[in-house]
Amino acid sequence: MPSRIVAFNLNGRDVEVMVKPLTTLQTVLREHLHLTATKSGCRQGGCGTCTVLVNGEPMLSCLLPVEDIAGQKVVTLEGITPIEGLHPIQQAFFDNYAIQCGYCSPGVIMVIKALLDRNPNPTRQEIMDAIAGNVCRCTGYEPILRAAEDAARRLQSA
Amino acid sequence: MSEVASEVIREMKREFKVVGKSVPRRDGIGHVTGKTVYVDDISFPGMLHLKMVRSPIHHGIIRNVDFSEAEKVPGFVRVLTHRDVPKNIYTILCLIGVGPDEEPVLAVDRVLYKGEPIAAIVAETEEAAMEAVSRVKLDLEELPAVFDVEEALKPDAPILKPWGTNYFIYEGHHCRRVRFGDVEKGFAQADYIIEEVYNTSPIEHAPTETTACVAKPEPDGRYTVYTNTQALFFTMDNTALILQVPFSKLHFVGGTVGGGFGGKVDVITEPIATLAAMKTGRPVKFKYTREEEMRVSSTRSAWRMYFKDGVMKDGRIIARKVISYADSGAYNRHTPYAVTKHAANIAGPYTIPNVYIDAYCVYTNRQPASAMRGFGVTPASFAVECQMDKIAETIGMDPWEIRFINAYRNGDMRPHQKVVEDATLIEVMKAAAELVGHKLPEHLLKMHSWDREKA
Numbered sequence A: 001m002p003s004r005i006v007a008f009n010l011n012g013r014d015v016e017v018m019v020k021p022l023t024t025l026q027t028v029l030r031e032h033l034h035l036t037a038t039k040s041g042c043r044q045g046g047c048g049t050c051t052v053l054v055n056g057e058p059m060l061s062c063l064l065p066v067e068d069i070a071g072q073k074v075v076t077l078e079g080i081t082p083i084e085g086l087h088p089i090q091q092a093f094f095d096n097y098a099i100q101c102g103y104c105s106p107g108v109i110m111v112i113k114a115l116l117d118r119n120p121n122p123t124r125q126e127i128m129d130a131i132a133g134n135v136c137r138c139t140g141y142e143p144i145l146r147a148a149e150d151a152a153r154r155l156q157s158a
Numbered sequence B: 001m002s003e004v005a006s007e008v009i010r011e012m013k014r015e016f017k018v019v020g021k022s023v024p025r026r027d028g029i030g031h032v033t034g035k036t037v038y039v040d041d042i043s044f045p046g047m048l049h050l051k052m053v054r055s056p057i058h059h060g061i062i063r064n065v066d067f068s069e070a071e072k073v074p075g076f077v078r079v080l081t082h083r084d085v086p087k088n089i090y091t092i093l094c095l096i097g098v099g100p101d102e103e104p105v106l107a108v109d110r111v112l113y114k115g116e117p118i119a120a121i122v123a124e125t126e127e128a129a130m131e132a133v134s135r136v137k138l139d140l141e142e143l144p145a146v147f148d149v150e151e152a153l154k155p156d157a158p159i160l161k162p163w164g165t166n167y168f169i170y171e172g173h174h175c176r177r178v179r180f181g182d183v184e185k186g187f188a189q190a191d192y193i194i195e196e197v198y199n200t201s202p203i204e205h206a207p208t209e210t211t212a213c214v215a216k217p218e219p220d221g222r223y224t225v226y227t228n229t230q231a232l233f234f235t236m237d238n239t240a241l242i243l244q245v246p247f248s249k250l251h252f253v254g255g256t257v258g259g260g261f262g263g264k265v266d267v268i269t270e271p272i273a274t275l276a277a278m279k280t281g282r283p284v285k286f287k288y289t290r291e292e293e294m295r296v297s298s299t300r301s302a303w304r305m306y307f308k309d310g311v312m313k314d315g316r317i318i319a320r321k322v323i324s325y326a327d328s329g330a331y332n333r334h335t336p337y338a339v340t341k342h343a344a345n346i347a348g349p350y351t352i353p354n355v356y357i358d359a360y361c362v363y364t365n366r367q368p369a370s371a372m373r374g375f376g377v378t379p380a381s382f383a384v385e386c387q388m389d390k391i392a393e394t395i396g397m398d399p400w401e402i403r404f405i406n407a408y409r410n411g412d413m414r415p416h417q418k419v420v421e422d423a424t425l426i427e428v429m430k431a432a433a434e435l436v437g438h439k440l441p442e443h444l445l446k447m448h449s450w451d452r453e454k455a
C-alpha cells in the first residue's frame, strides 16, 4: 500500500509526515522526527514508556496509528521541557529522586502531567490509578508518588 | 568504653560532604527531560538492522538452513552464520578465569534451547529483517529435552555437553564441594535432625529498556560500539576475542543502562552486531524485542536445595549438610561462578562446626541462566532463612534468638576456610529489630560481633 501524508500538531507546531499505513505515532516520533524522549520499552502496550498526550489525554504511542490522530494535538516530553530550567513536574521528579535508570520517567511524567491538568489536587490513590499502566522496573514507585504529590503542591502555589 | 569503640563512634559522627548526604544525581536532569541518550535513541544514516533466526525447539540437530526465500525480501542485505564468526565461542568464563567456554555465538549443528540463535539477518529496516527471518526454512531433527536438574543427572538423560556429563566439572569433581568438620558425627550428637527442600524459580530481569547495541564503522578502520551492557570493558574484551581483532580496533561507548539488574552482562548483542558492521561497512543496530528479552535473554538460575541440620536443644546448630542444584540452562554463562559463590554462602552467616556441601551446576534445555543481583547467594539466603525459621519452630525457640545464638563473630572459621572479619550480623539484627519496633530481650542486646560473651 502506498504511503500517505499525515498532518498533526506536535508540541504546538504543525508537522507533516509521510507514512505507510499503520505506522505508529511512536515510530514517527522516534524514527522520522528523531524526538527520542518518548521511549520504546515493549511496542505492545505493556510498559507505558511511550506515553504521550493526545488532546491532553495520555496515550500509548506504540499502539496508535499516526493516521488516527491526523489534525489533533500531540504533546511529548520535549514539548513541556522549558528551554532553561525544568517544568515543575520535572523539578519534583528530580528533587525527589523519582528516577533511577530513567527509562520509565518520560512516560510517567506525561501521565502525571495529564492527571494534574485535570485534577490539580489528586489523592495518593488517584496518582496510583493514573500510573497503573507504567512499569518502573527499578521499582521506584514510592518516590514517584512522592514526586507527583510534590509536583501538585508546586503547581498550586505557582 | 574502649579506645577502639570511641574511635568508631567519633568516626560515625563525622560530617562528610557526600557520605550520609543526599546529593543531586548527575544524570537526573537528562532523565526528567528525556535528553538522556539510551542506545535505542542512537541512529545513523544508512544504519542497518539485525535480527536473529532462532531455534523453535528445545533440543535438536540442525540438518539444513535454507535462506533462499529470505534473500528475496526487499531490503534484505545479508545473512551471517557460524562460518562467518572468526572464533565462534563466547569467552565469558575464560575472562573470569573459570572455563571451559562452550556456547557458540551462532549454533553450528545443534541447538540446546528454544530461542538459541542460528543465524543473523541484516536488512535495511527492522521490518525487512523480521520478514526475512520469518522466511528462513529450518530443517531440524528434534531430540528429547530435559528441564529438571535432577532429571538431567539421571543415567538415561540426554547428554548436552561434549565432555559427556550434564554438570560442570570443578577441578575433577562433579560439583563444588565444601568439607568442614564431620557432619555425620554432628548428626549423631544432635537432639534434633531437621530436613527440608527449598526451590526457587528462574527470574527474568525484565529491564524496561531491552538489550541493544549499535556498531558503527569509522573512517580510521575502527568500530565504535554504543551499548547498554553493564560490563563495558568485559564486553569489549569478549568482542575482540570472538572477532579476533586487537582491542585497539574497538571503541566501546556505554554507561547509560535502562535497567540491567545483572541481565545485561552476557555479551550477547555486541560481537554479532560488530561483525555485521565489518561485513557490510555500515552501522548496524541489534535491539532485542520485548519478546526476545523475556524469552531468550538469560534469567536468574532456578535452584533446588536439600537441607539437613543437626540442632541441639539450646538452639545451637552443630551440623549442616546441603545438596544444591543450580539450573544453568543450556550453557554456562556465569552459573559455574554462581555455584562457587553459593557453596561459600549456603551455610549462612552462622557458625556451624560441621558442614558438608555439594553444589552442582547442572545443564538443562532451558534458556541459559546467568547473573542477577547476588546470583548464587540470594537463593541461598532465601533457603537458609526459611530453614532458620523452621528450626526455631521445631525446637520451640524465638526466631530472633536462634539467629543471635548461631550468628558468626569476628575470628570464627567459615566452612570454606576463611576467618570472619568485620562481622555485623548481630548489629544489623539489633538495628532491624529497632526499626520494626521489636523489643529484644536484654541478653541478646548485650551481644556483639567483635567477641563472644564468656560462658
Ligand code: FES
Pocket: A039, A040, A041, A042, A043, A044, A045, A046, A047, A048, A049, A050, A051, A060, A061, A062, A063
Ligand atoms: S512501548 Fe508502548 S507501552 Fe511499551
Ligand code: FES
Pocket: A098, A099, A100, A101, A102, A103, A104, A105, A135, A136, A137, A138, A139, A140, B208, B258, B259
Ligand atoms: S527508573 Fe528504571 S524503570 Fe523506572
